[in-house]
Amino acid sequence: MNYYEIGQRVRKFRKAYNLSQEQLAEKIGISVTHMSHIETGNTKLSLPVFVDIARALSIRTDDLLYDMPQMNKTVISQEISEILNSCSMRDMYILSDVIKAVKISLDKYCEPPQINLEGDRKENKK
Numbered sequence: 001m002n003y004y005e006i007g008q009r010v011r012k013f014r015k016a017y018n019l020s021q022e023q024l025a026e027k028i029g030i031s032v033t034h035m036s037h038i039e040t041g042n043t044k045l046s047l048p049v050f051v052d053i054a055r056a057l058s059i060r061t062d063d064l065l066y067d068m069p070q071m072n073k074t075v076i077s078q079e080i081s082e083i084l085n086s087c088s089m090r091d092m093y094i095l096s097d098v099i100k101a102v103k104i105s106l107d108k109y110c111e112p113p114q115i116n117l118e119g120d121r122k123e124n125k126k
Helices: 003-016 021-028 032-040 047-056 061-065 073-085 089-109
Strands: none
Touching: 003 032, 003 061, 021 032, 021 047, 032 047, 047 061
């Protein structure tokens, strides 16, 4: 486990929330010195402190462990399902329309253009 990289991710998220080391340390009940040592990788943080940091920053612990989210289709589907379970029917209709529109845009703009034999670009037709 690379504590320096975890510390750098803590720093990145802390700064994204415009929190000082002092403010984050206070939120989780540790000293500013300990927070500084966590961010520089000069200390091994305990599991309770690690979880408290993630909670205080409103992020998943995976976000601190990995640079890129380590998610698979099942995990993402479960997260979406949890969000939808908290929605009203009206919200779900709106979200359905938004998701359909986003999917159409993704299909349109994220696929590489097809090139015919003459070298001209063609737009993808869906």
